[in-house]
Amino acid sequence: MASHSIAMNAVGAAGKNPVDSTAFYDAKGEHHPEGSTMLGFWLYLMSDCLIFAALFATYAVVGRNYAAGPSPKDLFDLPLVALNTSMLLFSSITYGFAMLEMERGYLARCQLWLAVTGLFGIAFVGLELYEFQHLIHEGATPQRSAFLSAFFTLVGTHGLHVTLGIVWLVTLMVQVHRRGLVPENKRRLLCLSMFWHFLDVIWIGVFTFVYLMGVLQ
């Protein structure tokens, strides 16, 4: 298997023109028309994972330093968090459907599922912004205590990732609309797929560790 993939990589490296790269795509029978984009993107996700690890560690350390301010129990609205979680989970499965339609070559259906994914993403960010606005309105601002600083940084960073994911999603929908499901667009959609599912994985950590455990304490 190892020698096989090395041989295929050599073919991929040699093939500079589009025809060869298509052949490489077919011959390898995997999702990456241009060599190791997927591995590279995976490595980026792993480095992003380390950013979140640092933010989780910060939250774990200072998460109980309320400075006589509000505690998670006073602030967190679990039904809202459950709704938020379901939005992200639905967006994950609809992105999966978009990928399946992409594989089968149905452009319109792929676009439709991407649009649905985007709407769920927007709903998620909207609910999160509503929650933040509500907290700030109650005086639970990031400046209030170490707990709130860590909370806003961790959850806000995740929300920022989702927001940029939506921007990326819209960009790709325009590109797919203009160029169709060409190998380049498929590769981009696969990268975004990994990014989107990765954000859902991070959110599992957030709702468990920050919201649910926070209310328990």
Place this chain on the structure above:
Amino acid sequence: MSAASNAGPASGHDAHAHDAAHGDHGESHGSFKGYMTGFVLSVILTAIPFILVMGDVLGNDRLTGLVIMGFAVVQIVVHMIYFLHMNTKSEGGWTILALIFTLTLVIITLTGSLWVMYHLNTNMMPMHMHTR
């Protein structure tokens, strides 16, 4: 994976390789069944922790905390397998290797921070209480 190996040597025959490649494609990128399995498992693994905490089913915060952490770990694994299509073979094993390395760093970061800061807090405790 065997479909890919078969397609490799036959790359000259474009149409043939194309078909074989597509068969494998669907497999390595999940099927409808795979996504649905992952989704249903995720819904269950998300709903149970929320019910446990919101309904205070177990009646013991420490135990509930441990249980929901367990559910989170299982759900992360489910997402990795069914949504991110993680396996030991993709990219010749490099993705799983990168993941293991990252997880090592994540565990060191989390446990290290908690451990060090816990002891720091313990040592600060008498002074903290004194000032109060």
